[in-house]
Amino acid sequence: MPAPPAGTVELPRRPLDVFRWVFGAGAVVLILWSLLRIDIKWSRLWDAPSDLWTIGTLMFGRMESGDIGKLSGAMWESIAIAWLGTIIAAVFAIPLSFLAAENLVGRPVAWVTRQVFNILRAVPEVILALAFIPLFGLTPMAGVMAIGVGSIGTLGKLFYEIHEGIKTGPLEAADAVGASRLQRMRWGVIPQVTPEMTSFLLYRFEVNIRASAVLGLVGAGGIGSDISQALLFKDWGTAGLGLIIVVVGTIIVDTISGAVRRRIVSGRQSATTTTEPELAITGGVLG
Amino acid sequence: MTHLDTVVPDAPTLPRKPRPALFTIATIAAAIALTIVTARSVDFSFGEIIGNLSRKNSVVEGLLNPDWGQIWSRRSRSAFIETLQLAVLGTATGATLALPLALWTTTFGNPNRWIRTVVRSFNNVNRAIPDLLWASLFVASVGIGALSGLLALFFFSLAVTTKLTSDTLDGIDMGPIEAANAAGASLPKMLRTAVVPQILPAYASFVLYNFELNLRASAVLGLVGAGGIGLRIEFFRGRGDWEALWGLVFMFFIVVFVVERLSVTLRRRLV
Amino acid sequence: MIRFEQACVTYPNGVVGMKDLDLTIDDGEFVVIVGLSGAGKSTLIRAINGLVPLTSGRLDVNGRDVTKLNRSGLRELRSGIGMIFQGFNLVDRTTVLKNVLMGRLHEVPTWRTLIGRYPAADIDLAARALQRVEILEKAYSRASDLSGGQRQRVGIARALAQEPAIILADEPVASLDPPTSHVVMRYLQQISRELGITTIVNLHFLDLATAYADRIIGLRDGVLVFDGPGSDADEQVFESIYGRSLTADDTMTKHAAL
Numbered sequence: 146m147p148a149p150p151a152g153t154v155e156l157p158r159r160p161l162d163v164f165r166w167v168f169g170a171g172a173v174v175l176i177l178w179s180l181l182r183i184d185i186k187w188s189r190l191w192d193a194p195s196d197l198w199t200i201g202t203l204m205f206g207r208m209e210s211g212d213i214g215k216l217s218g219a220m221w222e223s224i225a226i227a228w229l230g231t232i233i234a235a236v237f238a239i240p241l242s243f244l245a246a247e248n249l250v251g252r253p254v255a256w257v258t259r260q261v262f263n264i265l266r267a268v269p270e271v272i273l274a275l276a277f278i279p280l281f282g283l284t285p286m287a288g289v290m291a292i293g294v295g296s297i298g299t300l301g302k303l304f305y306e307i308h309e310g311i312k313t314g315p316l317e318a319a320d321a322v323g324a325s326r327l328q329r330m331r332w333g334v335i336p337q338v339t340p341e342m343t344s345f346l347l348y349r350f351e352v353n354i355r356a357s358a359v360l361g362l363v364g365a366g367g368i369g370s371d372i373s374q375a376l377l378f379k380d381w382g383t384a385g386l387g388l389i390i391v392v393v394g395t396i397i398v399d400t401i402s403g404a405v406r407r408r409i410v411s412g413r414q415s416a417t418t419t420t421e422p423e424l425a426i427t428g429g430v431l432g
Numbered sequence: 433m434t435h436l437d438t439v440v441p442d443a444p445t446l447p448r449k450p451r452p453a454l455f456t457i458a459t460i461a462a463a464i465a466l467t468i469v470t471a472r473s474v475d476f477s478f479g480e481i482i483g484n485l486s487r488k489n490s491v492v493e494g495l496l497n498p499d500w501g502q503i504w505s506r507r508s509r510s511a512f513i514e515t516l517q518l519a520v521l522g523t524a525t526g527a528t529l530a531l532p533l534a535l536w537t538t539t540f541g542n543p544n545r546w547i548r549t550v551v552r553s554f555n556n557v558n559r560a561i562p563d564l565l566w567a568s569l570f571v572a573s574v575g576i577g578a579l580s581g582l583l584a585l586f587f588f589s590l591a592v593t594t595k596l597t598s599d600t601l602d603g604i605d606m607g608p609i610e611a612a613n614a615a616g617a618s619l620p621k622m623l624r625t626a627v628v629p630q631i632l633p634a635y636a637s638f639v640l641y642n643f644e645l646n647l648r649a650s651a652v653l654g655l656v657g658a659g660g661i662g663l664r665i666e667f668f669r670g671r672g673d674w675e676a677l678w679g680l681v682f683m684f685f686i687v688v689f690v691v692e693r694l695s696v697t698l699r700r701r702l703v
Numbered sequence: 704m705i706r707f708e709q710a711c712v713t714y715p716n717g718v719v720g721m722k723d724l725d726l727t728i729d730d731g732e733f734v735v736i737v738g739l740s741g742a743g744k745s746t747l748i749r750a751i752n753g754l755v756p757l758t759s760g761r762l763d764v765n766g767r768d769v770t771k772l773n774r775s776g777l778r779e780l781r782s783g784i785g786m787i788f789q790g791f792n793l794v795d796r797t798t799v800l801k802n803v804l805m806g807r808l809h810e811v812p813t814w815r816t817l818i819g820r821y822p823a824a825d826i827d828l829a830a831r832a833l834q835r836v837e838i839l840e841k842a843y844s845r846a847s848d849l850s851g852g853q854r855q856r857v858g859i860a861r862a863l864a865q866e867p868a869i870i871l872a873d874e875p876v877a878s879l880d881p882p883t884s885h886v887v888m889r890y891l892q893q894i895s896r897e898l899g900i901t902t903i904v905n906l907h908f909l910d911l912a913t914a915y916a917d918r919i920i921g922l923r924d925g926v927l928v929f930d931g932p933g934s935d936a937d938e939q940v941f942e943s944i945y946g947r948s949l950t951a952d953d954t955m956t957k958h959a960a961l
């Protein structure tokens with residue numbers, strides 16, 4: 146190896162990244178403040194694992210097969226709530242989504258429609274359920290309405306993003322043959338967007354199943370109601386079985402719906418693949 | 433004007449029209465059937481919807497006339513602060529642990545196939561359980577209060593950030609890993625020098641995104657007794673005080689909106 | 704008849720696409736427009752059916768002043784002018800027949816077009832158009848399942864289904880290989896002759912232009928620099944249109960004699 150040059154080699158000074166320091170320090174302060182000020186008796190944290198273990202053994206050790214029928218019925222109700230809610234949301238989101246696409250309508254119209262979507266997206270479905278319960282009672286219909294209204298915003302957003310990605314060639318062709326606005330929409334836009342829209346609709350249905358399972362916790366029908374009752378009355382076996390049925394039911398519907406979605410998407414010819422929309426990870430209640 | 437029929441005189445016969453694909457028919461039929469069956473099982477009726485929505489009711493009146501003064505009430509304010517604290521701590525704990533957990537699900541980060549499978553299955557089950565259900569379980573086992581909310585957000589954050597991070601890990605450049613291994617780095621050293629720098633900006637952005645989600649999630653945790661602003665919402669609902677309830681919800685949206693703007697700006701700078 | 708008088712197009716960004724154009728094209732002519740990229744070929748073609756509005760001057764198409772037309776007047780005008788595109792502009796996910804039926808949108812009642820129930824007479828017309836470009840057997844295939852040459856024939860059929868007086872083709876063969884290009888050009892030429900349709904084609908390759916054009920129009924920077932029969936257009940003429948000596952890239956068959 147060649148000998149290093151005599152003396153020490155001096156590195157240039159490392160530049161100071163102010164943004165990083167400020168950001169990092171802010172985060173640390175926020176975390177420390179939360180940790181010290183939050184109203185939690187930390188000593189209870191040490192008991193939490195054993196509490197969980199106890200509950201876990203009670204829940205999964207005392208399940209009764211007699212409950213399966215009733216809980217499966219409740220799970221079906223959750224699925225029904227999710228499906229009808231998704232359909233209702235689609236009825237509103239589909240026409241609105243065309244009004245939110247900048248390439249189909251003017252910028253001002255698109256902007257206004259998007260604000261409507263943004264507001265609807267901001268409200269958690271659970272809050273909507275709370276609002277609908279006094280109107281519809283503790284019924285599945287309250288859940289349907291909450292899911293329906295809550296999904297308009299997200300579906301609308303997903304849809305207009307599809308519309309904005311379409312090829313302009315067919316639109317140009319429609320203009321060149323003298324098509325009216327409606328005809329341009331029907332033959333230039335709709336054939337291009339239907340497969341993805343169907344696929345995203347099913348995707349949203351899968352997300353909504355998780356949401357509707359949760360809505361029952363506040364009383365809006367479905368299996369969540371049964372689980373929350375069971376937890377309230379310390380009927381651990383029923384709660385455990387309910388939990389398992391939620392997970393199994395969700396996975397079954399996901400599998401079927403996912404297969405249909407893949408078939409729809411693979412039926413199309415363009416090389417681009419539809420990836421799962423971002424809401425994949427936000428879980429049910431957040432949408 | 434052109435007359436095609438003079439040039440193509442015999443009326444051409446179109447080929448036989450193919451029948452629509454079985455798959456399309458089956459899907460449409462299934463969708464219709466499902467709609468009818470589900471509508472029956474929840475007693476769906478348009479009349480009921482229209483009737484219920486048009487009837488005079490305190491929910492809508494409260495919505496049109498929200499009580500903006502809520503933010504000045506001491507209890508509401510401390511509920512807000514608790515929500516914020518829950519979101520911060522939930523993110524700090526869950527999202528931090530998500531990084532090693534995500535690394536553990538990759539082939540280069542975890543040579544042991546068996547452990548990999550276990551970690552992946554844990555992630556899948558964790559993702560299948562919604563946050564509010566976690567909260568209910570913790571309220572039942574650990575008790576009412578912010579601790580249950582924190583635990584629920586911990587698991588929720590773990591699910592979200594692990595999923596996003598492992599998706600990113602699937603797409604990284606394998607070159608630096610080979611280089612580090614060739615230089616004889618141990619597994620942790622290789623991960624630290626060859627993998628983490630590649631995903632750090634994306635990961636930081638996921639953590640912020642997760643924080644936004646947690647802020648929204650922590651608003652509803654209280655509905656099942658797990659602390660934060662949800663407790664106040666539940667309190668007003670019990671009293672039927674919809675003006676106060678909507679006022680509180682709107683205040684919360686403003687907070688969420690501001691935090692989101694900040695976070696989106698930060699995220700842009702990171703990636 | 705198409706007549707430009709002192710026609711100018713200046714795009715919103717200030718680029719001049721057409722400058723003081725005086726040009727008359729008679730019914731039934733087969734005209735090829737040549738010029739370098741950016742010379743204003745597309746601008747000229749698109750001005751004719753009003754896709755690009757003139758900024759000044761006059762343009763009469765079949766007795767109508769295009770610059771004075773309102774929305775529905777423009778639709779009416781366009782319904783009588785077929786257009787063929789470089790990228791075909793077909794709706795990939797629908798059948799060939801539905802694509803051709805787009806040519807009937809203006810004539811068929813809106814409600815029928817919206818639910819996709821076209822009258823038998825229009826379907827018959829679409830079938831004849833497909834027959835004319837010898838692709839009838841693909842009527843129920845998805846447009847995306849066809850080859851490039853087949854797609855462009857569907858494009859021609861869509862234009863034919865309009866029963867147009869004029870066909871505009873903006874670089875119709877630019878995405879096709881040489882043999883297929885000749886097939887498509889031959890269809891356009893035959894259709895123009897047999898049906899008496901005025902046809903205006905933008906072409907990139909000079910050998911194609913001389914092989915098919917009755918009349919060649921040369922553009923440079925939006926200005927008309929040549930107008931004469933195809934037989935007059937020799938190498939010198941093209942060099943003057945292009946403002947440079949010709950290269951192998953200017954012809955489709957690389958060593959074609961002009």
Ligand SMILES: Nc1ncnc2c1ncn2[C@@H]1O[C@H](COP(=O)(O)OP(=O)(O)OP(=O)(O)O)[C@@H](O)[C@H]1O
Pocket residue numbers: 714715716718719720738739740741742743744745746747
């Ligand atoms: N929509 C537009 N907005 C602004 N400038 C445009 C627009 N369309 C065309 N131009 C400009 O006008 C000029 C003429 O363009 P045109 O498309 O007519 O050329 P062309 O001869 O068809 O070229 P090419 O062979 O590349 O298709 C070019 O400088 C082009 O950049």
Ligand SMILES: [Mg+2]
Pocket residue numbers: 744745746873874
């Ligand atoms: Mg052009």
